[in-house]
Amino acid sequence: MSESAHIHDLAAFVSASPSSYHAAAEVARRLDEAGFTVQRETDPWEAGGARYVVRDGAVIAWRSPDAVAGPVGFRIVGAHTDSPGFKLKPEPSAYAYGWSQAGMEVYGGPLLNSWLDREFGLAGRVVTRDGEVRLVRTPAWLRIPQVAPHLDRSVNESLHLDRQVNLKPVFGTASLDLLQAVAGSLGLHRDEIDGHDLFAAVTEAPQVIGVTGEFLASARLDNLTSVHAGVVALADADAASQVQVLACFDHEEIGSGSRSGASGPFLESVLRRIASGLGWGSDEFERALANSFVVSADAGHAVHPNYPHLHDPDHRPTVNAGPLLKVNANQRYTSEGPSTARWLRICRAAGVPTQPFVSNNAVPCGSTIGPLTATRLGIESVDVGVPLLSMHSARELCGVEDPAWLAQALGAFYAEADA
Missing domain, CATH: 2.30.250.10 (Aminopeptidase i, Domain 2)
Incomplete structure (x- = not known):
């Protein structure tokens, strides 16, 4: 998908997703078109294939091999469907x-x-x-x-x-x-x-703006930019030896402590049932987790030209310069040396730029689903996302190039050889 096609498809996705429940329904609709099959939590779990399950305003989708000789890892992209x-x-x-x-x-x-x-x-x-x-x-x-x-x-x-x-x-x-x-x-x-x-x-529609059309102004870019990129990447991905997973949680903006949030049991339950469908026992499931990786994708801050003093003077990311690699020494973001190196390999494989983000020491940063997922499941993780201005506004602003680059990087993540 070209940059122009991607940004207009993102605008259509946002327009179809005015709430987390609509976003989950739109993800499901697009997965249906891509050949995925809905899996109901109350039904017996099917092994293999491309499936998804919806829980309230959250949806988890996966593509797994029909059979594997032993436990393989889960390649997980995480995002969230709600906005403040x-x-x-x-x-x-x-x-x-x-x-x-x-x-x-x-x-x-x-x-x-x-x-x-x-x-x-x-x-x-x-x-x-x-x-x-x-x-x-x-x-x-x-x-x-x-x-x-x-x-x-x-x-x-x-x-x-x-x-x-x-x-x-x-x-x-x-x-x-x-x-x-x-x-x-x-x-x-x-x-x-x-x-x-x-x-x-x-109710105002997303709009490409700027003298040369460099920006997208829209509601809910935090974090539908990541949800949309994940859906595009998973739908376009070829089958791999590992299990490809897209986890779009609800309630991130209020702490994720719910049955459909990242602190709840939803993802772990789905992964366990996938493992059971593939014939893995408890030890094999733990081995699979140890061989897994999470790309936690959530929007971050571009440098604000009217408030540059609020940003770290040596880390001032801009729009249309690539997705952010989000770093925080206090583990508000999960990126560390090994996961940072893996993200850079992913971006090189995808041919897309990336740029580091770290907060000004005097300005506490937010957090994401990355630390919550890492804490609950112990999976290695990296935090990334599209840079924005006006985060948490009723109408936010991103560059028109970064969302497509994020989708390409996530596609490369799903396609990479076993790490």
Whole structure:
């Protein structure tokens, strides 16, 4: 896939994935087209072939040999499907001063001011009283209005947003029931919805921008750039002697402590069942883990031209200069000498550039699923990702070249000879 084709396919992927549940469904759809078969967790596990399993907003896919003489390693790409923002409260509708407003919880660590004066819809899932799960995506119904400077003269000097008081979006002037509107969009009655997981979803389409078209502006680049690159790489990969795995977790932005998060049992359960399907016992499974490797792919920071002092002076990565190799002495990222060397070999094999990222010592960095997976399974790992500006904003910015390079590197990882 060319750079131009890749960036437009990424834009289409993001547009189809306004929530983690939609992202998992879109990954599944693309895997179906690539010849993968869905594996239900409640069914007996099939050995060999190309399969995937969906758990809520997470999906794990794999391609394994039909039979092997002994335990081989798992070649794993890890990413996450969620993004920081806002989640609808159980009973969200309120009416005050002539406005209908929605009660929403802050999900993760969003850049709060980026959601002001921005039209957005709701996306996620509802569960009906008969247990059916329905995906939901509404038009731009909501907006969090900013206070005018005439009413608060300090707003441009010291903006403070109270998460309970100042971040309630408006969605009408009559006393409206927001869940009734959601139900109506699905052809349901309000009392048919027993549960819901609905998130704020930017409705503005991704856009290639810049005088020479160098940038992609979009919601959810953290971390759909990695999910999309992983799907492209796995779908295009040829069969290998090792088991190729793509693990797209949910809930990374809130700590990953869930049944579909990287700290939960999902990946380990899938790997054990793959091993069992291949006829491996407990010792053989542990030997396979010892011969495995994880590329933890999550977006990172490009140097910000307006805040260069916040970056390490000797490590200022830019967009369109290659995926990041993310390093942290305190193991917020898992890259160490051996895994760094392996990543560089992968990039050389793929013919793509890469650039190191390390935080300014005075600016603590975030973390990824890499340390969580390494802690749970003991698999050697490296942390990489596409460089961004405006990370955790409602609308982020990346270069148009880096996502394709990441996909090519992940493809080379899946294709490399046994390490």
